[in-house]
Amino acid sequence: MKKINIAIIVIMGVILLSCCNFNTKNNELIFEKGEKITNSNFTGNAWLMDLISADSLNQNAVGSVTFEPGARTNWHSHPAGQIILAIGGIGYYQEKGKPIETIHKGEVVKCPHNIPHWHGASPDSEFIQVAITGRENGTTVWFDPVTDEEYNSYDNK
Ligand code: MN
Secondary structure, X not given: OHHHHHHHHHHHHHHHHHHHHHHHHHOOOOOOOOEEOOOOOEEOOEEEEEEEXXXXXXXXXXXXXXXXXXXXXXXXXXXXXXXXEEEEEEEEEEEOOOOOEEEEOOOEEEEOOOOOEEEEEEOOEOEEEEEEEEOOOOOXXXXXXXXXHHHOOOOOO
16 A cells, blocks of 8 residues: 555656646747836837847848737737747737737747737737847837727637
8 A cells, every 4th residue: 555655656746747847848938038118019018139130131120029918019010011930828919800819839920011910918828929020111100009808809719
């Protein structure tokens, strides 16, 4: 009986340790978190790590943004579009007039040019994205904040 109990404890321990290792690996940062965003184009807490600046020949700006759960951008559009690479957590993405979509780590989104949209974290998970933003036709155009009603309109079906 005692041997069985010890065996169970050992097995539980191994399972627990493997879970911890798994979580640690999942939470490893790929890029530094950067600076907390203090402008009014975001709701909630978000951080930006500038990775690449646009120049005259390669007009893509690249940055990593970390959103706390519930944090999101305002509505905005990109004159030359944007590519979002999800590198951590679970996020939300919505184009004007369409339902909210979830974005998981490892997924990508291409935002068409001049289409109002927003992106950010889901309510229960942070979200980390690398955004590649074309600057050919100008910089991001910002609109109103995403209201709680809009944010909470996610339909799980
Ligand atoms: Mn965008």
